[in-house]
Amino acid sequence: MDIRTLCLGILTMGDATGYEIKKTFEDRLDLIFHASYGSIYPALNKLTEEGLVSCREFSQEKRPDKKIYSITANGRYQFFDAIMKKPAADRFRSEFLATLMFSHLLPASAISEFIDDRIKDRLQKIASMADECGSKQTVREQFLCNFGLTMYQAEIDYLQDNRHLLEADALMGTRAAE
Amino acid sequence: MDIRTLCLGILTMGDATGYEIKKTFEDRLDLIFHASYGSIYPALNKLTEEGLVSCREFSQEKRPDKKIYSITANGRYQFFDAIMKKPAADRFRSEFLATLMFSHLLPASAISEFIDDRIKDRLQKIASMADECGSKQTVREQFLCNFGLTMYQAEIDYLQDNRHLLEADALMGTRAAE
DNA sequence: AATCACATGTAAGGCGTTACATGATTGG
DNA sequence: CCAATCATGTAACGCCTTACATGTGATT
Numbered sequence: 062m063d064i065r066t067l068c069l070g071i072l073t074m075g076d077a078t079g080y081e082i083k084k085t086f087e088d089r090l091d092l093i094f095h096a097s098y099g100s101i102y103p104a105l106n107k108l109t110e111e112g113l114v115s116c117r118e119f120s121q122e123k124r125p126d127k128k129i130y131s132i133t134a135n136g137r138y139q140f141f142d143a144i145m146k147k148p149a150a151d152r153f154r155s156e157f158l159a160t161l162m163f164s165h166l167l168p169a170s171a172i173s174e175f176i177d178d179r180i181k182d183r184l185q186k187i188a189s190m191a192d193e194c195g196s197k198q199t200v201r202e203q204f205l206c207n208f209g210l211t212m213y214q215a216e217i218d219y220l221q222d223n224r225h226l227l228e229a230d231a232l233m234g235t236r237a238a239e
Numbered sequence: 240m241d242i243r244t245l246c247l248g249i250l251t252m253g254d255a256t257g258y259e260i261k262k263t264f265e266d267r268l269d270l271i272f273h274a275s276y277g278s279i280y281p282a283l284n285k286l287t288e289e290g291l292v293s294c295r296e297f298s299q300e301k302r303p304d305k306k307i308y309s310i311t312a313n314g315r316y317q318f319f320d321a322i323m324k325k326p327a328a329d330r331f332r333s334e335f336l337a338t339l340m341f342s343h344l345l346p347a348s349a350i351s352e353f354i355d356d357r358i359k360d361r362l363q364k365i366a367s368m369a370d371e372c373g374s375k376q377t378v379r380e381q382f383l384c385n386f387g388l389t390m391y392q393a394e395i396d397y398l399q400d401n402r403h404l405l406e407a408d409a410l411m412g413t414r415a416a417e
Numbered sequence: 418a419a420t421c422a423c424a425t426g427t428a429a430g431g432c433g434t435t436a437c438a439t440g441a442t443t444g445g
Numbered sequence: 446c447c448a449a450t451c452a453t454g455t456a457a458c459g460c461c462t463t464a465c466a467t468g469t470g471a472t473t
Contacts, residue, residue, distance in 0.1 A: 070341045124424055304453080426465100
């Protein structure tokens with residue numbers, strides 16, 4: 062599933078401009094996908110060529126023409142096909158965890174600081190999401206939002222309960238090196 | 240942090256060939272990073288050019304020459320610099336969750352099936368990791384392994400506790416469409 | 418005075434995968 | 446007999462980001 066396909070999916074929820082699609086990625090899909098204009102606009106052009114979306118143009122004064130995209134019957138069909146396939150595995154990459162894997166090279170203070178920062182970051186995300194979750198318009202979005210909250214909280218709990226293992230290990234390393 | 244840097248990190252744990260580095264990615268970093276030969280071998284060549292690793296060649300009969308890489312002092316210094324920087328945000332992408340976000344287009348049976356499959360997959364991962372976690376050699380690796388276990392379990396719990404919301408919503412959609 | 422919201426796009430480049438190319442040895 | 450392990454590498458391509466290019470109007 063690429064961004065081209067996701068754009069198609071977003072258009073199943075209603076017509077939109079490229080600009081609005083970008084916002085939808087930010088507001089509704091931020092937890093699971095990201096997309097920049099540099100991938101959205103070319104994707105929409107390609108989808109138009111392929112007849113999966115159609116485009117109406119509205120000329121505006123003092124702004125670029127606004128192009129409102131709609132998904133076509135064929136587009137709906139193709140998107141349905143895409144999501145009926147078994148979803149590919151998640152792609153996950155974490156510099157934070159990678160750093161901890163090499164923490165034998167770090168001073169104990171740095172390890173503690175990274176973990177503190179991580180917990181702060183997660184707490185902050187939880188704080189800003191907690192409000193949003195309630196006001197999501199669809200059950201699906203609420204489900205995803207609460208999924209995110211749950212995972213962030215699980216991470217905080219794990220870090221708080223187990224950080225001492227890493228920190229103790231780092232201090233032993235320090236002593237051994239003396 | 241790119242794969243080039245990670246190769247450097249792996250070499251801080253001991254000399255290795257490109258082949259062995261690939262295995263290290265699979266055995267020890269699978270949860271947080273992936274790398275193919277197509278990125279590892281060019282990375283090692285580049286690191287060699289830059290003087291961050293050195294390379295001894297051993298000719299073997301009936302096999303390509305084995306190249307054993309070692310990190311240099313300069314390499315260690317550069318890697319230290321890399322991990323002392325504030326880690327960049329995680330990159331996460333989930334087709335599974337994306338599919339659920341568009342589940343208004345799916346029959347309720349498909350939603351249930353996807354969730355069942357996901358839970359099965361997570362259970363399987365937990366099963367195969369549970370043994371491994373205990374036998375990891377460093378505290379850091381154990382920490383990461385248990386982190387993975389915890390997150391997978393949190394996901395299973397969330398899905399089991401909340402799937403009915405999504406499934407009920409899907410059935411309502413079916414009825415509304417009739 | 419500055420920043421955000423609106424609105425579209427391109428070009429260059431980064432980063433990485435997949436598939437290809439080659440081939441012996443060992444274990445099930 | 447087939448798959449896995451050992452061992453290196455390249456070429457083509459995919460996918461996406463960043464930075465650039467342009468500009469108005471409203472809000473702070």
